[in-house]
Amino acid sequence: MPVRVWVEAAMLAKSAVAYNAGTLNRARDAGMQYMEAFDGADCGWTSHQDTDKPNGMLRTVEDAAAWPISHPRCRRAFGPRPDVREPV
Template sequence: MDTAVRDLADRHLPAVYEAGASAAATSLGTTFTWTSSHQHALRALRTDTYADLLRHSQQTVRRAGQFHRAVRVAARRQTPTALTGRTALQAAKTLADQLAAAHPLDRIVYRNGTRMPVRAWAEAAALARTTVAYNTGTLAVAREHGIQHIEVYDGSDCGWTSHPDPDKAARTLRTVDDAAQWPIAHPRCNRSFTLRPDTGHDPAE
């Protein structure tokens, strides 16, 4: 997992960031270059990615250690009595089921106790990080050129800070600073930004 996280942060995020920044620069009739401000923005993005994703990797290592200790304890305490009246295979299956239920290594556990399959979590995390990278590149170009507002493209039902937020995001005008706080609203979010140097008013007004 560490290798996959580093590959995402070191190879994919810079490419996606550059794609977002290049598209924004082209919309202004300019060309994107890796200035110090862009390098700083990318470093911050990569650091945040490392911290978030590697935290889950460390959680998995801790849980694997707990699982290993539980197996050793269970083997000492339960195996002699578990075999009574059953085959070794039946006893082993029962023990394995109990351990798997108590220590589900194929799940990521969130702070609120919610558990998500590792594959689904990894896909959502990678999509979220690449979307954030693309939008961060867009916003960095906005700052570079003194543009204060962007227009949001998102799902029609998607809220600004979360999917159920009543403040709907699509086709609204937001400040660059607000957009930097909410580059996405939820995992698998399709949010993107377009630079709006021409207006300081919400198009809906």
């Protein structure tokens, strides 16, 4: 595999982690407890093989911070859910 492919994957992963960290830090500062995960339908929480599919699911801010992405080129993002105070 060409070096540029590895560099691109690393840059995309770092930028995705940074984007999600900013979102999660701001949500935490605002007192949010839960986030909605936006992810690929086949993407698992920790890897593609993980059967825990987070797309559209609620996660705590802490859980989201632990797994801001699950693989290189991951498109995961989080949206704050101020309307949720207790898990569903």
